[in-house]
Amino acid sequence: MKTTISVIKADVGSVAGHGIAHPALLAKCEEILAKAKEEELLTDYYITNCGDDTELIMTHKQGEENKEIHELAFNAFMEATAIAKDLKLYGAGQDLLSDTFSGNIKGMGHGVAEMEFKERPSDPVVVFCCDKTEPGAFNLPIFRMFADPFNTAGLVIDPSLHNGYKFEIFDVMEHKKVIMNCPEEMYDALALLGSISRYVIKRVIRKDDNEIAAAISTERLNLMAGSYVGKDDPVAIVRSQSGFPAAGEVVEPFAFPHLVGGWMRGSHNGPLMPVGQKNAYPVRFDGPPRVMALGFQIADGELVGPADMFDDPAYDPARKQAAEIADYMRRHGPFEPHRLPADEMEYTSLPGVMEKLEGRFEDID
Ligand code: 13P
Ligand code: 13P
Ligand code: MG
Ligand code: MG
Ligand code: MG
Ligand code: MG
Ligand code: MG
DSSP, X not given: OEXXXXXXXXXXXXXXXXXXXXXXXXXXXXXXXXXXXXXXXXXXXXXXXXXXXXXXXXXXXXXXXXXXXXXXXXXXXXXXXXXXXHTTOBTTTTTOOOSSOOSOOTTTTOEEEEEEEEOOSSEEEEEEEEESBOXXXXXXHHHHHHHOTTTOTHHHHOTTTTTOEEEEEEETTTTEEEEEEETTTHHHHHHHHTOTTTEEEEEEEXXXXXXXXXXXXXXXXXXXXXXXXXXXXXXEEEEOSSSSOOHHHHHGGGGSOOEEEESGGGOEEEEOEEOOGGGOOOOBTTBSOEXXXXXXXXXXXXXXXEEETTOSGGGHHHHHHHHHHHHHHHTTTTOTTTBOOGGGOSOOOHHHHXXXXXXXXXXXX
16 A cells, blocks of 8 residues: 655745745644545644745655645645634635646645655654745755755765656746756756746656655746745655665755745745754844744654654754845845846736836937
């Protein structure tokens, strides 16, 4: 019998501004998921939040893209939205693009990462949750986990990893996907993955036996909604140990707080700061962007844990560096590369400014 892990998330309201999800929202989700567990639709669940995004981490036997599981999450977020509206939380129902469920939660504004596998004798899984950034934020760390031997020693020294992994890469602009093999096609894969707002890793699969290794939520809210309704704030599920990178190799890339798109008004580059749950609350200039890592052991579908993996003093230097980079980037004010290039900005006053200047632009001799 296989186990499915579904992580479904949405921002349905926060305190103050785009800060942190209110506990009443998590309590409502808890009530709904507890009932689903009692009715044996879910095997287990864990509810958390990264900043203003609420994450439902669920295990079950229904497989990926299951209507009942998606509807359960949809309903939980709808009911949480009703509370958010009562409390006049900021951005009540922000990510929900539709109030009627159509059979699959994809395309409705939520972020979704799911994987189904046959449990090993021991199955460690890490769930990453981000706030104030976009799915491409995972390109660099996921690539490093599964393809960079300077990150993952196992790629070199462990025969069970040595053959490498396949990366399923989505072109989110053209709605196309391609599967690329690493290490053979590493340079070609990086040519795509460096363009983080367009090419995003959806899945990683072990080449030896096609076993699922990682799944990432790739939904781009502004592309679905046609306008800015907040950043996507993605999640990822990564399996570790015994044929996968060790848990420590899975969290290692985040010791480098790389620059990602998001932060204030979804329109700025800033460092991705790895944080424990207690600090998953972006404040300064609505950031800097955050990522937290929850480690579980999956035991017959039960979620044993979590371990709050970035709540580790060894990540203090990364947090300090992220704070310093945040300072440095902020000093650019409205200038690139702090502010995103015009075509990637979620907000722009440029058309209005250009309209005002119509007739005042002259040819340069
Ligand atoms: P969220 O996507 O986290 O709601 O952020 C929106 C925003 O504009 C922050 O400044
Ligand atoms: P809403 O789209 O949720 O109103 O947020 C916009 C925003 O970016 C405020 O900083
Ligand atoms: Mg928000
Ligand atoms: Mg958010
Ligand atoms: Mg968001
Ligand atoms: Mg070991
Ligand atoms: Mg534990």
